[in-house]
Amino acid sequence: MASTRSGSEADRRTRVACRDVPVPPTSHLSIEQLKGVACIACGGQLSESRVHRGVALDHDGGLLLDYDVYSCPAPGDTA
Numbered sequence: 677m678a679s680t681r682s683g684s685e686a687d688r689r690t691r692v693a694c695r696d697v698p699v700p701p702t703s704h705l706s707i708e709q710l711k712g713v714a715c716i717a718c719g720g721q722l723s724e725s726r727v728h729r730g731v732a733l734d735h736d737g738g739l740l741l742d743y744d745v746y747s748c749p750a751p752g753d754t755a
């Protein structure tokens with residue numbers, strides 16, 4: 677019973693929710709992820725209930741680009 681110290685929260689969910697995954701470096705994100713149409717955690721297509729995760733910065737030549745990036749909403753949080 678005491679073999680894990682992750683607690684009951686982790687026991688109920690076998691995987692980490694996308695919205696709890698840290699935003700990867702911009703170089704690791706696909707165009708779809710940078711455009712906000714794909715989840716930055718799982719790469720799945722996002723719905724209107726996507727969660728804004730921050731801004732990813734990228735350089736295109738001498739130009740600094742910034743992208744709003746998103747992840748899937750929390751499981752059950754479809755409102």
Ligand SMILES: [Zn+2]
Binds near residue numbers: 717
């Ligand atoms: Zn996701």
